[in-house]
Each structure stands twice: as C-alpha cells, then as structure tokens.
Amino acid sequence: MRRVPARLFGPGLAAGGEAVELELSDGALAVPGRPELAVALSQVSLTLAGFGLDEWQLAWQAGDARYAAHLADKASLQRLAARPPAGLLAQVAAVGRAGRQRQRRAMTLWGVLGLAVLLPFLLLGLFVWQSARIAGWLADRIPIEQERQLGELVFAREKPALKLIGRGPAAQAVSEIGARLTQGSAYRYRFYLAQSPEVNAYAVPGGTVVVYTGLLARADSAEELAGVLAHEVQHVERRHSLKALVHGLGLSALASLALGDASGGVAAGMAQQLAGLSFSREQESDADLHGLDALRRAGIAPQGMLRFYRKLASSQGGATPAMLSTHPTSDARFAALEAELGKKGGWPARPLPYDWGTIKASLKP
Ligand SMILES: [Zn+2]
Known part of the structure; x- marks a missing residue:
C-alpha cells in the first residue's frame, strides 16, 4: 500500500x-x-x-x-x-x-532551431576565418569602373583632411613619374602629394596614389621615389588595395549590421584606414616584382626601389615609418627582389631629369 x-x-x-x-x-x-x-x-x-x-x-x-x-x-x-x-x-x-519518443522529437526540434539560430553566427565565423579569401574572390568580380567609384567614394571622405600640394617641383615630379610608370594601364591614375612628416605612400582602389612629403624627404633620388611609386601602383594594378578594402568593408559592414547600425558610417570609418590598408608579404613581393617590370617599361633604373626599402627597414631610432607597418619588409622580400634584378640583368635607363636637391629644398617650410 x-x-x-x-x-x-x-x-x-x-x-x-x-x-x-x-x-x-x-x-x-x-x-x-x-x-x-x-x-x-x-x-x-x-x-x-x-x-x-x-x-x-x-x-x-x-x-x-x-x-x-x-x-x-x-x-x-x-x-x-x-x-x-x-x-x-x-x-x-x-x-x-x-x-x-516525445523527448527525442523535442531534441530534434531544438537541434534544428538551434542550428537556425546559430547559422548566422557560424557564417560570420566562417567569414572572419576565411575573410581574406572571400574578399579576394569578391574583389576579382568587381569591374574596374565600380572599383574606381568605390575608391572615389572612400577617398572623397579622406581628401579634405589631406594638405595637398598641387604645384611645385615635388608635386610635378610625383605626377610625372607616376604617369610614366602607368602608361597603357587600364586604370586612370591620379597622383597626389600631401604635406605630412610621415614616411608613407598608399594606393586607393581604382587608381589614386597618395605620397607624403615625409617620404620624399627620406628619398635620396628621384629613382628611389620612382621605385616606391612603381610598387604602390602595383597594389592598384594587382588589386591588392581593392581586396584589402573589400575585406575591411565586409567585416565592418557585417559588424554594423550585427550591431544594428545601418547609419552608413562604414565608408567614413574606412576613409581613415585608407593609409592603413595593409598587405600580406606575398602581396608585397608581388608588388615588388611587377613594380620592377613597370620600372623596366618606363626605362627607369631599378636600384632605387631596393635602396629605399632597405633604408626604411634598417632605419634606427625614431618612430617606425608608417609604411613599414602596412608594407611588411623582410630579408626574404629583399632577396627575391635582388634575385629578380639579377635575372633580368638590368636595362638601359637614363637618370630621371630632376634636380633632387631642388625638389627636397622646395618641401622645407
Ligand atoms: Zn606595398
């Protein structure tokens, strides 16, 4: 009982x-x-x-x-x-x-529900994990015209903050050498010289290249400047800048979606990062090697490129040049560059027709 x-x-x-x-x-x-x-x-x-x-x-x-x-x-x-x-x-x-039986059905139901709830996060995780690859895949499918518009949209927000130098021997040298290095390109380039003590230069998707006066002050010849420009231009030609921007936009766009912020602050946020678009070592080497080709086509001596990057890498004391944080250098990169130079065996080049002393003097306030 x-x-x-x-x-x-x-x-x-x-x-x-x-x-x-x-x-x-x-x-x-x-x-x-x-x-x-x-x-x-x-x-x-x-x-x-x-x-x-x-x-x-x-x-x-x-x-x-x-x-x-x-x-x-x-x-x-x-x-x-x-x-x-x-x-x-x-x-x-x-x-x-x-x-x-009911419990099993409930478990299955919760499993399906759980997966549905988790799926966006799984996809986000996958995106973050594979984001560089996905950004690369996307970037390869963006037509040049759209790339130019995207670049302009982002650069338009950056431009007002730059102290652009529109005339004078330095600005003239930058745009002339730039034009020489990009002849026959599918992109229409614009080269800007901006007043800043930072040793930096960057390439915006679609064909805008910005060089800081700090970089010119650090260069000891027009060939060194040409080497940097030849390299930067390849970040456009080879779409490294586009990939980096799409990568950054993709993640921040997703992040702002996740945070419910569709206020369009994404492009504004990216503008501040244009100078900070950073590249992988592979992309750096890629830009070096194709930069060498550009120098050869333009009939410019290639040693300046190597000299300038070596100089940056070995700079001691003071702050690390901004350029080094976005354009990683390494002994392997220099070795590859030297090997390629040795293989190509140099080419006929006439010194660039600039009085470098005058150009540097024109930058002094
Ligand atoms: Zn680079």
Missing part, C-alpha cells in the same frame, strides 16, 4: 480540486473517507498531464460520475514510475515509451 498526495476532481468537489492522499495497492485505488470512490486499477486510465507532461492523471468511473486524480508530487511520482503497482504496470510502460 502506497499513499500518494493528489488533487481530486469530480462532481461535488471544488473546481480547483481537493487535496487527498490516494491509497494505491497492487490492484486497487482508494480515497480515504470516500469508500464509494474505490476502484480496481484495471478500470483506471493513466495519462500524462501538466505543462511539461511530467505529472500523472488517473481517471476512473464511479457510478455515473467520472473522477480524476492529479499527481504532481515529484518524489512520489519518481517512486511510482520506478516501482509501479502491478495493476498499472502496462500503462506506466506505455506512457514511458511515449515520453521518450
């Missing part, structure tokens, strides 16, 4: 049921003080009840009336499920099977 707390529902009882202690023997159910409700367990039907379907409902017929006992006490339910009265054995087994 087991006593189990329950709420009893039926005719003449409170609408919310009455608390009772059921007496369960192997073959029968009884309610103390209500002998007329006693019933054989073979006449009782067991169903699961409650919000989580983890409670029992025992229902039976007594005379003309139908009664139900609701069992919600966890401890006694556990004991009942572990050792059911013989008369309830088959029904307890049946609801157990149904419960396990």
Whole structure:
C-alpha cells in the first residue's frame, strides 16, 4: 500500500480540486473517507498531464460520475514510475515509451532551431576565418569602373583632411613619374602629394596614389621615389588595395549590421584606414616584382626601389615609418627582389631629369 498526495476532481468537489492522499495497492485505488470512490486499477486510465507532461492523471468511473486524480508530487511520482503497482504496470510502460519518443522529437526540434539560430553566427565565423579569401574572390568580380567609384567614394571622405600640394617641383615630379610608370594601364591614375612628416605612400582602389612629403624627404633620388611609386601602383594594378578594402568593408559592414547600425558610417570609418590598408608579404613581393617590370617599361633604373626599402627597414631610432607597418619588409622580400634584378640583368635607363636637391629644398617650410 502506497499513499500518494493528489488533487481530486469530480462532481461535488471544488473546481480547483481537493487535496487527498490516494491509497494505491497492487490492484486497487482508494480515497480515504470516500469508500464509494474505490476502484480496481484495471478500470483506471493513466495519462500524462501538466505543462511539461511530467505529472500523472488517473481517471476512473464511479457510478455515473467520472473522477480524476492529479499527481504532481515529484518524489512520489519518481517512486511510482520506478516501482509501479502491478495493476498499472502496462500503462506506466506505455506512457514511458511515449515520453521518450516525445523527448527525442523535442531534441530534434531544438537541434534544428538551434542550428537556425546559430547559422548566422557560424557564417560570420566562417567569414572572419576565411575573410581574406572571400574578399579576394569578391574583389576579382568587381569591374574596374565600380572599383574606381568605390575608391572615389572612400577617398572623397579622406581628401579634405589631406594638405595637398598641387604645384611645385615635388608635386610635378610625383605626377610625372607616376604617369610614366602607368602608361597603357587600364586604370586612370591620379597622383597626389600631401604635406605630412610621415614616411608613407598608399594606393586607393581604382587608381589614386597618395605620397607624403615625409617620404620624399627620406628619398635620396628621384629613382628611389620612382621605385616606391612603381610598387604602390602595383597594389592598384594587382588589386591588392581593392581586396584589402573589400575585406575591411565586409567585416565592418557585417559588424554594423550585427550591431544594428545601418547609419552608413562604414565608408567614413574606412576613409581613415585608407593609409592603413595593409598587405600580406606575398602581396608585397608581388608588388615588388611587377613594380620592377613597370620600372623596366618606363626605362627607369631599378636600384632605387631596393635602396629605399632597405633604408626604411634598417632605419634606427625614431618612430617606425608608417609604411613599414602596412608594407611588411623582410630579408626574404629583399632577396627575391635582388634575385629578380639579377635575372633580368638590368636595362638601359637614363637618370630621371630632376634636380633632387631642388625638389627636397622646395618641401622645407
Ligand atoms: Zn606595398
């Protein structure tokens, strides 16, 4: 005989049921003080009840009336499920099977739901993980005209902050040498000289190249400047700048979407990073080697390029030139450049027709 707390529902009882202690023997159910409700367990039907379907409902017929006992006490339910009265054995087994099936279905449902919820994050993770590759793939599919528009859009926000030098021997040398290095290109280039002590130069997708006066001050000949320009131009030609920009735009665009910020601050944010678009060592070597070709086509001596980058790399004391953080140098890069030079064996070149002393002097305030 087991006593189990329950709420009893039926005719003449409170609408919310009455608390009772059921007496369960192997073959029968009884309610103390209500002998007329006693019933054989073979006449009782067991169903699961409650919000989580983890409670029992025992229902039976007594005379003309139908009664139900609701069992919600966890401890006694556990004991009942572990050792059911013989008369309830088959029904307890049946609801157990149904419960396990339901649980499996629920697990599957939660699995599917969970995946649906997680999928955007998984994709975002994949994007971050493979972002350089995806950006490269995307960049390869952007037509030159769109690339030019994208570059202009971003550079337009950067331009007002630059102290551009539109005339004078230095600006003239930059744009003339630049034009010489980009003859026959599919891009229409514009070369800008900007007043800044930073030793830096950068290439905007679509054909804009910016050189800081700090870089000219560091160069010791027009050939060194030409070497840097030949290299920078390749970041456009080889679409390194576009890939870096798409990479940056892609991630920040995703980030702003994720943060619910569609205010268009993305392009503004990128503008400040134009000078900071950074390249891989592979891209640097690629720009070097194709830069050498550009110097050869333009009939400009190639040694200036190597000399300038070596000078930057070995600069001691003071701040690291900005250019080195975005254009990583390494002994391997220089070795590859020297090997390529040796292989090509030099070419006929006339000194560039600039008085470098005058150009440097013109930069002094
Ligand atoms: Zn570079």
